[in-house]
Amino acid sequence: MARHRGGGDLVRLLMTLLLAATPLLAPVAAELEEAEVVPTAPPQVASSSLARGADEGLDDVPADVRCASWRLAAEANNLAPWKAVPAECAAHVRAYLTGAAYRSDLELVARESAAYARAAPLGGDGRDAWIFDIDETLLSNLPYYADHGYGLELFDHLEFDKWVERGEAPAIPSSLKLYMEVLELGFKAILLTGRSEGHRGVTVDNLNKHGFHDWDKLILRTAADRKKTATIYKSEKRKEIEAEGYRILGNSGDQWSDLLGSSMSARSFKLPNPMYYIP
Amino acid sequence: MARHRGGGDLVRLLMTLLLAATPLLAPVAAELEEAEVVPTAPPQVASSSLARGADEGLDDVPADVRCASWRLAAEANNLAPWKAVPAECAAHVRAYLTGAAYRSDLELVARESAAYARAAPLGGDGRDAWIFDIDETLLSNLPYYADHGYGLELFDHLEFDKWVERGEAPAIPSSLKLYMEVLELGFKAILLTGRSEGHRGVTVDNLNKHGFHDWDKLILRTAADRKKTATIYKSEKRKEIEAEGYRILGNSGDQWSDLLGSSMSARSFKLPNPMYYIP
Structure with missing residues (x-):
């Protein structure tokens, strides 16, 4: 260069x-x-199924190993956009989410995030920002997804909205710990969510009830944002955040669309989520 | 926006x-x-060990699950730079690499890559390019790493050079299949490697012996590139490739430094590699 x-x-x-x-x-x-x-x-065509002919080379691999590969590919952003967990991986994903592995993965990402946060050179002028997504990042919708096949069912907006409106999503413990440490270090927390503005009240209550307080901003999707992809919507909001003078030093999200795009954070952390994909 | x-x-x-x-x-x-x-x-401080106090929340998690989390975090680019596989994960990484999981992960990434390649709108003017890294992408150094703890030992340049000079690295079968399909589709293959120019001859022989032919370019590191990080070196080379009129539509690599930086590919695919990290 x-x-x-x-x-x-x-x-x-x-x-x-x-x-x-x-x-x-x-x-x-x-x-x-x-x-x-x-x-x-160009749009990447989704591969239809994990189990294919012998020429694909995976037919002799146990289903659980193939499904672990699918999950890894999702986390490394190697998959084409997908609408539901492959049927053959339903049991694998359920076992992952309800066993120790999901929690362990969450804990390790939180630990790496905290190590980065502690080493970050803060300006100390109140403009050092850390962006957090909400669903599957600060709050867990596992109770909802437990009733809906852990990602096996196609996403149902109406049903999910009912769940959101109950305001009962628990905190992800490792994320709560990271959130508190990041605030303690002097970062401003900015919550940037795909939830709609109409859910502001219930979202604030839900967050508060489970220990999240003292954020600088809570940005929800307005009517004007409704048709945008999350990548566009969140990129635009990050640009606005920067225009207000914030330095976005950290960003935590369970979707690549929380992290990629423009006005990206100095460092991004991808929390695991094998249940759904948001473009 | x-x-x-x-x-x-x-x-x-x-x-x-x-x-x-x-x-x-x-x-x-x-x-x-x-x-x-x-x-x-800012530089992210590496977390020293996976096994820590109870406050870290992972002490009750089996070592194999913790190590799977470490491996996932590496693949999702969540880890701070690391110099060797954590000692407690040596057995996990060895089992992963020598069992079905590594091969399955490689196959799935190759399949997703091929699906993308087939859907890509080629210009058909001989300027559609796909970049491939070599080590752990086209060729496998597993026989070398099997003798060196599968990433547990610190990297030994001299020893590794001796291995490279033998020219006996086998092909990664799923990558060879992808390579041939990508050529068949009309892409130009550009091989961009961190290997040094002095190893051109042995690298060509090694590639040819294992079925890789007909690339457009094989770019190796010159003396002037020696002190650059792989991210910088490869970004610079991609810029030169673009300046020659190529459209970089695909990029396959086992390191994030193969894929990130400037002049990035339209789509990048991260092959698994829990053995080493190159900045």
Whole structure:
């Protein structure tokens, strides 16, 4: 990389980066009218099933191992967009979520996040921000998903809204601990959720009831945001947060769409979630 | 996100993205002298051990589950830079690599990659490129690592060079299949490796012997690249590739430093590798 380059060259370089970060960015790219011709990310076709012919090489692999591969691929952002847990992996995902592994994965991500937070050079001017997603990041909807196949059923907005309105989602303990430590260190907590503005009251109550207090902002989706992908919506909100003078040093989310896009955090942490995928 | 914005604003937005993509980008950022004040990614302190006090919440979790969490965190880019597999996870990593799970993970990533490749809208002008890393992506060094604790031992350049010079690294079968399919679809294969230019001959022989042929370019590290991180070196080479008119539509690598940085591919695929970490 040349040490000196012109501004136009730089814009082109960064534009390419922006377009290239992920297929999720294609809609962002569409908004960048200054863009030159750069590679666009075509939609990746989902592979239909994990169990296929012998030529695929996985037919002799036990289902549990194949499903662990599916889960790993989801966490490493290797999968095409998916709408439900593969049927053959329903038992695997249920066992993962209800056993020690999910909790262990959550704890380790929280620990790495805290180690990063402690080493981060804070400005100390009240503008150091940590963004948290809410669902499956601060609060757990496992009680809901336990009644809906742990991701095996297609997402049902109406049913899920009823659950949200009960305001009974428990805290994820490792996330609560991280949240408190991050505040203690002097970060401002900004909660950025795909929940709708109409659920503000119940969300505040739910958070408070389970130990989350003292955030700087709670940003929910307005009517104008409803048709946007989470990647776009959250990128826009992060841009607004930056425009207000915050430095986004950390970001915790269970979806890649919480973390990728533009105005990204200095460091992002991906919490596990094999139950659903939000583009 | 505003639909119209000034170029300066755009540069700032993209700059932030560039800086924010990952801590690995900090060195890239240092080269961007046009940069305004944006969040920099401080080094994340590695957590010393997986087994810690009761307050960490993992003491009651079986070692194998903790080690699976460590491996998952590595694959999701949640870990601070690490120099060796945690001692308590040596057996876990060995079992993973020598059992069905590693092969299954590799197969699934290759399958998702192929599904994406088949759906990609090729320009058909001979400029559609797919970048492949070599070690642990096309070729496997498992025979070497089997003799060196599967990542438990600190990396030994001299010993590893001796292994490379034997030219006996086997192909990763799922990667060979993907490689051939990608060529068949009309992509140009570009091999971009951290191996040094001095190993060109033995690398070509090793690749050919195990079925890899007909790449467009094989890019190795020159003396001038020696002190660069892989992220910087590979970002620079991708920029050169783009400058030659290629559209980088796919990128396969076992390290995040193969995939992140600037001039990123339209879509990147992270192959599993719990043995070593390259910044």
